[in-house]
Structures are given as structure tokens and as C-alpha cells.
Amino acid sequence: MADPVQSKSPVGIWASSAEKHSLIEDVQAVVAGSMLAALGVTMLSAAHLLIGGTAGLGFLLRYSMGVSFGTAFFILNLPFYWLAYKRLGLAFTVKTFAAVGTTSLLTGLLPQLIVIDRIDPIAAAMFGGLLIGCGMLILFRHRASLGGFGILALYLQDRFGWRAGFVQLGLDCVVLALSFFVASPLVIVSSILAAVTLNLTLAINHRTDRYIVR
Structure with missing residues (x-):
């Protein structure tokens, strides 16, 4: 009997294997990862927190x-697509x-659908950070990212074996350092969290030696 993990669907867009995701799986991952990330951003925004990367720069501009965060986030990511194309x-x-x-x-639509009147900054930091991290994890495992520093972090992990999470953490610290100019101590501490x-x-x-599906 054939191993079900290795079998492929006869329909092209559904075809997947242990080594490769199908088109439908990739589409679902992009949508699900984006939804989680957007919800996390909404929670952080409700508490007036920041985050690292181009998202953090988007918050600073906002x-x-x-x-608008969505506009800033989209534009800030544009320069990174060339690196993504050339390297990844x-x-x-x-x-x-x-x-x-x-x-x-x-991120532009959710505040009209989900109204958060009050949220503790620490809770927003933990739940918002976790939601964005899970969204990015889904995208990473389908060979995608939320752009910006995520592209650079994935490239350095693929090229040198550096952990993407630790690379991005270092870059995020630089962005968060800029928050001292626009935020209170509680907001800064919560944003770091x-x-x-x-x-x-x-x-x-996320480790490429444990998860190899493309």
C-alpha cells in the first residue's frame, strides 16, 4: 500500500507531497498567516504599542x-522584494x-470589525506578539514572510544557518530603540516584551533542520 504522506492528488493545485506544498496549501497559509498577524497588530495598536521590523517602523510613522499603518507597512517593504527575488x-x-x-x-479593516475599548499593555504585548509570531511561523513554513527584516532574517538563516528568530530580534532592538523618542516607559517595556x-x-x-517542506 502506498504511503499516504507521499501520495499526490491528481488535481494540480491540490497536489502536495512530503517535500512540497500544493498551491491551495500555500494560498491558505498566506491568508491564515496574514489574518493572525493583522489581529496581533490590531491588539498592539489598541494599546499604542510598537514592534520591531518594518511593522515597528510603520507604527513609528503612525x-x-x-x-496609516497599512500604507506605511506596504511601502516600507517595497525595497526588500529585490533581495527576496535575487536570493530566495x-x-x-x-x-x-x-x-x-x-x-x-x-490592518485597515479590522479596527472597523473588532473594537477594543481597553486592553492592558502587558496582555496586548504577549497575545499580540504571539499572534504575529504564529502568523509569521505559518508563512515561514510555506516559504513566505511578512517582508522587510523577515526576508533578511530568512536569507541569513538559509545562507549562514543563523536562527531567523534571533536575527530578527537583534534588528528589532534597533527599531525599538527609536521608540524612546515617541513612547512612555511603560509602552517601551511592553513593546520590548x-x-x-x-x-x-x-x-x-522554526528550524530548517526540523521542517524541510517547501
């Missing part, structure tokens, strides 16, 4: 200049572009 391939770039676009759209929660989720759960 709090300091009133720019067309498929990765297309899926990442779709994930960033979907997340940007959802969110970044640590997010990146520990990635560092502990």
Missing part, C-alpha cells in the same frame, strides 16, 4: 506623523508580496 526566488517573493498586501489591507514574545516563538518553533 504615532509620529499620523500615517520568485515564488517566495510572490507569496511574500501577497502576505504583506493582505496584512496591510486587514511583544518583540521578545514574537521572536522567541519563531526561534523555538
